[in-house]
Amino acid sequence: MISITRSQLIDQPMYFFLNYLALSDLCYTSTVTPKLVTDLLKERNTISHTGCLAQLFALHFFGGIEVFILTAMAYDRYVAICRPLHYAVIMSRLRCTAMVAACCSGAFLHSFAQGLLITTLPFCGPSEMDHYICDVFPLLELACTDTHRAGILVVANSGMMGLVVFVVVMLSYMLILCTVGACPVESRRKALSTCSSHVMVVVLFFVPVLFIYIRPAATFPEDKVFALFYTIITPMFNPLIYTLWNREMKGAVRKICCQKSFLIGRSSTPGGTLCPSDICSTLSLL
Numbered sequence: 001m002i003s004i005t006r007s008q009l010i011d012q013p014m015y016f017f018l019n020y021l022a023l024s025d026l027c028y029t030s031t032v033t034p035k036l037v038t039d040l041l042k043e044r045n046t047i048s049h050t051g052c053l054a055q056l057f058a059l060h061f062f063g064g065i066e067v068f069i070l071t072a073m074a075y076d077r078y079v080a081i082c083r084p085l086h087y088a089v090i091m092s093r094l095r096c097t098a099m100v101a102a103c104c105s106g107a108f109l110h111s112f113a114q115g116l117l118i119t120t121l122p123f124c125g126p127s128e129m130d131h132y133i134c135d136v137f138p139l140l141e142l143a144c145t146d147t148h149r150a151g152i153l154v155v156a157n158s159g160m161m162g163l164v165v166f167v168v169v170m171l172s173y174m175l176i177l178c179t180v181g182a183c184p185v186e187s188r189r190k191a192l193s194t195c196s197s198h199v200m201v202v203v204l205f206f207v208p209v210l211f212i213y214i215r216p217a218a219t220f221p222e223d224k225v226f227a228l229f230y231t232i233i234t235p236m237f238n239p240l241i242y243t244l245w246n247r248e249m250k251g252a253v254r255k256i257c258c259q260k261s262f263l264i265g266r267s268s269t270p271g272g273t274l275c276p277s278d279i280c281s282t283l284s285l286l
Contacts, residue, residue: 003256029231060110065103074168078173137219169206207229
């Protein structure tokens with residue numbers, strides 16, 4: 001986020017969205033990881049009813065923002081490759097800001113619906129669930145009533161939202177492949193390289209999400225493993241994937257890390273600490 005905001009990359013729509021994706025990743029993992037680490041250090045893991053609902057709301061709110069931001073980034077790549085002459089007009093800063101606002105609004109409505117559904121259910125115990133986060137399906141199993149209809153609503157909300165967004169993103173890349181198919185090999189390779197990192201992030205995020213939410217209401221022991229992908233692993237790898245596979249991002253990171261205002265020390269530092277010249281040399285190898 002620092003590398004993007006302190007460079008001219010923030011003026012480009014793709015990095016404008018990437019900046020908000022990084023912010024949503026930061027908030028998204030902050031709703032899960034601190035509590036998970038705390039529970040691993042305790043013998044008895046508990047969470048209050050209010051804290052559970054707050055985690056549920058935050059989890060789906062920031063997760064929804066990430067889903068819609070990835071969709072906006074797919075649309076940006078489609079316009080950049082398929083309609084390059086209209087790119088500056090279509091992806092203006094005003095429209096990009098409006099798309100981010102729409103992403104936040106859609107995520108809020110999605111999360112509010114999930115939280116409202118859970119608050120209407122009675123819970124009379126036992127209040128033990130086999131999961132490390134307060135998600136919808138584990139909470140439905142704790143309810144003291146028939147949750148079949150509620151499970152259908154969850155699939156219609158979370159599952160269908162994830163499926164529709166995933167199909168739209170994949171269709172946009174199919175159109176990109178059809179467009180660059182007639183281009184020269186070098187142009188085709190350059191166009192596809194700009195999309196490869198995005199495709200990897202989309203697959204890592206959406207495949208586990210669809211496995212969890214597109215089926216009828218039920219929980220399995222494997223759910224915790226799949227949930228790790230879209231709550232911790234994918235947000236952790238997003239900055240690495242977009243940075244290490246992107247020459248412009250590597251240049252921005254190299255420029256930021258080589259500024260004296262971000263590093264303390266001289267060219268030779270005791271204890272083997274990297275000096276600015278060492279970091280610049282390391283980054284140049286990426």
